[in-house]
Amino acid sequence: MDSATLLGLAGVLAAAAPVLFAVIGETITERAGVINLSVNGTILLSAMGGFAVAVNTGSLLLGFLAGALIGALVALVIAFSSITLQQSQVAVGFVLALVCRDLSYFLGNPYMGASGPRLPSAPIPLLGDLPLIGPLFFRQDLLTYLSYVLIFAAWAYIFKTRPGLMLQGIGERPAAAFARGADVNRLRYLYTVIGGAIIGIAGPAYSLSVKAGWKGTISGLDGIGWIALSITIFGGWNPLRAAFGAYLFALLQWLGLVLQPSLPGIPSQVLQVAPFPLMILTLLLVNIGNAEWVERALARLPENTRHALARLLRSLRAAPPAALGVPFEQE
Amino acid sequence: MNVELRDIHKIFAAVHANNGINLKIPAGVIQGILGENGAGKSTLMKILSGFYQPSQGQILLDDKPVIIRSPADATRQGVGMLHQDPLDFPSMRVIDNFLIGHPGELIPDRGQAAAQLEAIQQKLGFSLRPEAHVDTLTVGERQQLEILRLLWLGVRVLILDEPTTGISALQKEKLFAALRLLAQEGKTIIFVSHKLEDVEVLCHKVAVLRQGRLIGEMLPPFNITRLVEMMFEKVITLGNRRSCCRGEISFRLNALELEDARLHIPGVSLEVQGGEVIGLAGMEGSGQALFLRACAGLVRAVGGHISINEHDLTGKPYHTYLEHGIAYLPAARLEEGLAPGMTLTEHFLLAGEARGFNIDWEQGRKVAQERIADFNIRGTPASPIEALSGGNQQRALLALLKHPLNLILLEHPTRGLDIESSIYIWDKLKERCAEGAVILFISSDLEELLQYSDRLLVFFSGEVSSPLDAERTTVEHLGQFIGGKGWAA
Numbered sequence: 094m095d096s097a098t099l100l101g102l103a104g105v106l107a108a109a110a111p112v113l114f115a116v117i118g119e120t121i122t123e124r125a126g127v128i129n130l131s132v133n134g135t136i137l138l139s140a141m142g143g144f145a146v147a148v149n150t151g152s153l154l155l156g157f158l159a160g161a162l163i164g165a166l167v168a169l170v171i172a173f174s175s176i177t178l179q180q181s182q183v184a185v186g187f188v189l190a191l192v193c194r195d196l197s198y199f200l201g202n203p204y205m206g207a208s209g210p211r212l213p214s215a216p217i218p219l220l221g222d223l224p225l226i227g228p229l230f231f232r233q234d235l236l237t238y239l240s241y242v243l244i245f246a247a248w249a250y251i252f253k254t255r256p257g258l259m260l261q262g263i264g265e266r267p268a269a270a271f272a273r274g275a276d277v278n279r280l281r282y283l284y285t286v287i288g289g290a291i292i293g294i295a296g297p298a299y300s301l302s303v304k305a306g307w308k309g310t311i312s313g314l315d316g317i318g319w320i321a322l323s324i325t326i327f328g329g330w331n332p333l334r335a336a337f338g339a340y341l342f343a344l345l346q347w348l349g350l351v352l353q354p355s356l357p358g359i360p361s362q363v364l365q366v367a368p369f370p371l372m373i374l375t376l377l378l379v380n381i382g383n384a385e386w387v388e389r390a391l392a393r394l395p396e397n398t399r400h401a402l403a404r405l406l407r408s409l410r411a412a413p414p415a416a417l418g419v420p421f422e423q424e
Numbered sequence: 425m426n427v428e429l430r431d432i433h434k435i436f437a438a439v440h441a442n443n444g445i446n447l448k449i450p451a452g453v454i455q456g457i458l459g460e461n462g463a464g465k466s467t468l469m470k471i472l473s474g475f476y477q478p479s480q481g482q483i484l485l486d487d488k489p490v491i492i493r494s495p496a497d498a499t500r501q502g503v504g505m506l507h508q509d510p511l512d513f514p515s516m517r518v519i520d521n522f523l524i525g526h527p528g529e530l531i532p533d534r535g536q537a538a539a540q541l542e543a544i545q546q547k548l549g550f551s552l553r554p555e556a557h558v559d560t561l562t563v564g565e566r567q568q569l570e571i572l573r574l575l576w577l578g579v580r581v582l583i584l585d586e587p588t589t590g591i592s593a594l595q596k597e598k599l600f601a602a603l604r605l606l607a608q609e610g611k612t613i614i615f616v617s618h619k620l621e622d623v624e625v626l627c628h629k630v631a632v633l634r635q636g637r638l639i640g641e642m643l644p645p646f647n648i649t650r651l652v653e654m655m656f657e658k659v660i661t662l663g664n665r666r667s668c669c670r671g672e673i674s675f676r677l678n679a680l681e682l683e684d685a686r687l688h689i690p691g692v693s694l695e696v697q698g699g700e701v702i703g704l705a706g707m708e709g710s711g712q713a714l715f716l717r718a719c720a721g722l723v724r725a726v727g728g729h730i731s732i733n734e735h736d737l738t739g740k741p742y743h744t745y746l747e748h749g750i751a752y753l754p755a756a757r758l759e760e761g762l763a764p765g766m767t768l769t770e771h772f773l774l775a776g777e778a779r780g781f782n783i784d785w786e787q788g789r790k791v792a793q794e795r796i797a798d799f800n801i802r803g804t805p806a807s808p809i810e811a812l813s814g815g816n817q818q819r820a821l822l823a824l825l826k827h828p829l830n831l832i833l834l835e836h837p838t839r840g841l842d843i844e845s846s847i848y849i850w851d852k853l854k855e856r857c858a859e860g861a862v863i864l865f866i867s868s869d870l871e872e873l874l875q876y877s878d879r880l881l882v883f884f885s886g887e888v889s890s891p892l893d894a895e896r897t898t899v900e901h902l903g904q905f906i907g908g909k910g911w912a913a
Binding site: 254258265266270272274275391412 | 499516520685
């Protein structure tokens with residue numbers, strides 16, 4: 094692999110980091126049974142807010158904390174209206190997505206094109222010197238490392254710990270979780286706000302690192318949040334699969350850029366848009382085990398092959414948390 | 425653990441659901457709680473298991489007054505409840521279900537938990553795979569999992585709400601054996617049911633509830649007639665078997681071959697006379713549901729022919745089946761049969777003949793009023809369908825059926841209904857038979873199968889028996905046949 098490609102791929106990992114934060118924050122929220130549809134607005138508002146704080150204080154850390162705080166506050170509005178007031182999560186989330194976006198453009202005007210701090214690259218001493226793996230994974234900035242950790246931490250928490258099991262439980266069947274001692278609505282508040290804070294980090298991850306600065310409507314961030322929402326769904330509410338989706342998306346976007354010069358016959362718009370349908374196609378393939386005709390086709394195969402295939406498909410299969418978007422009322 | 429309920433009252437807005445109930449249940453006893461739908465059994469059990477607070481009254485566990493604040497609090501104090509629809513997490517694995525809510529360190533030791541699951545289930549004669557997904561289990565197995573989990577949590581009083589609804593005869597045997605064993609160990613078992621025959625074979629003591637009051641208690645040997653009288657305030661008999669067979673063949677299956685992802689039904693040939701009732705027996709998932717859906721035209725047969733009154737329906741769309749007077753009533757009433765959120769009037773309007781573009785509400789209400797009176801539905805034309813009780817929903821479904829019909833296909837027509845409602849439903853169905861309709865129905869209730877069928881087909885993992893004469897078949901024989909005994913190799 095030549096060094097340009099390697100550098101490009103390393104760039105893919107870095108570019109995927111903000112999407113990862115958004116996707117994993119949303120995954121945690123939805124696992125608890127709450128849909129935070131405001132992701133797109135949250136990312137823009139926290140990108141602007143985080144940047145503004147970093148510019149004014151000169152502190153990157155405060156910038157990121159401001160982003161997380163904005164995300165948590167937006168999530169709190171969703172939690173309050175959907176859990177306490179029992180209003181539609183979709184309606185409230187959608188409106189918040191629009192309001193936060195416009196708010197970020199309006200409030201961000203003074204910071205348009207301002208120069209601010211940027212998260213420096215921080216190669217890890219020994220690991221960074223490894224051939225191939227070093228430049229790919231370990232010569233990134235702190236945030237990208239954090240995104241690696243976040244994937245595995247979220248996965249381990251949801252699937253390997255007791256509170257994580259209960260988190261699955263409150264999103265799956267709150268009545269059963271309640272019977273087993275969970276304070277369903279309190280936990281939903283907690284996970285919605287935590288998930289929102291993680292989504293909120295995605296904003297400064299752009300404005301202080303991946304696409305440093307704030308350029309208002311031409312920041313190129315509008316739309317990322319919607320992609321993050323769909324990756325959450327196709328990722329089957331599993332951080333590992335969601336990470337796969339986020340990396341795939343970043344890779345396809347990069348390929349669009351790289352291939353453009355070598356494919357002059359194809360209009361550049363096609364290559365720019367191609368990642369989106371390709372993304373859908375790949376993820377449909379991953380979820381193919383859900384379809385009934387597949388099950389029927391499998392029935393004709395010999396016993397052994399069928400069992401192995403069925404198990405593989407079953408492991409790929411994903412269903413939304415059964416109580417997603419459904420308020421819980423105690424009897 | 426000794427359980428004592430003292431003067432328990434529970435008042436919901438307008439309903440006095442429990443009215444001064446006093447009951448003592450010593451440790452080691454299997455206590456039956458009998459009563460028709462709406463008698464207050466579930467309310468009483470939900471009070472004991474912490475879902476409701478009593479409006480008045482006291483609960484004593486081992487002679488100490490206690491307050492049970494929540495279901496989790498009940499489990500901590502040693503009282504666990506198995507709900508009719510097990511409160512578990514269908515999409516998750518057995519072992520995860522077992523672990524959720526069990527106190528312990530941050531990262532649970534799955535290996536150890538699986539070993540403990542194995543230890544308890546070996547004692548009780550269950551065999552669940554820890555790695556299986558709960559949605560692949562039968563209702564009976566899901567009950568077993570809940571029982572294991574509650575025992576693991578240290579429960580000493582086990583409440584079971586209608587546990588024999590929807591499970592096979594074989595699983596019922598297993599369940600009863602396990603309950604007897606637990607009682608011998610000194611656990612208190614509370615068995616809530618409206619099925620007399622279950623209470624009769626299992627319980628050491630029975631209490632009967634009616635309209636929120638405790639009517640009385642009885643010790644074995646149980647006088648069934650007296651129990652029925654206590655439940656309903658009057659004597660109810662099942663009535664004589666009657667057959668409406670007309671002689672001429674109306675419904676014909678010729679080497680019908682079916683297949684889905686799991687099952688293959690090799691070839692069923694059957695000739696049914698007008699007015700005849702055919703019961704489909706078998707453990708859940710043995711092929712009877714697939715068979716019924718194929719008769720309804722919802723599943724396409726792989727081979728063979730279906731015909732009704734000499735019209736060949738093979739491979740025709742569902743619509744054609746409807747035109748030929750075939751009706752299908754699925755087990756999931758609210759999900760597949762009715763439209764939750766819509767009123768009775770709207771249901772009758774939807775099911776009626778469509779005339780014109782505008783809705784004739786006046787006419788609709790009139791029809792609804794008539795049918796409500798005809799079918800003795802407890803509700804008004806404006807009642808949303810989901811607000812009706814199970815029995816009334818089933819009556820509404822029957823009231824929605826068109827006239828005349830040639831073939832009625834039913835899945836568990838009386839599941840979850842009390843005896844009075846069941847008898848009513850069957851009276852209405854027999855009226856249809858008298859008009860010449862053929863009935864095919866699935867049931868897991870052996871008594872029902874034998875009482876109302878003319879002939880029986882038994883299903884066992886895709887195999888179909890030749891038709892049995894219901895009058896000459898006994899419950900024991902049928903039970904064994906369903907369990908796979910007595911089949912020619």
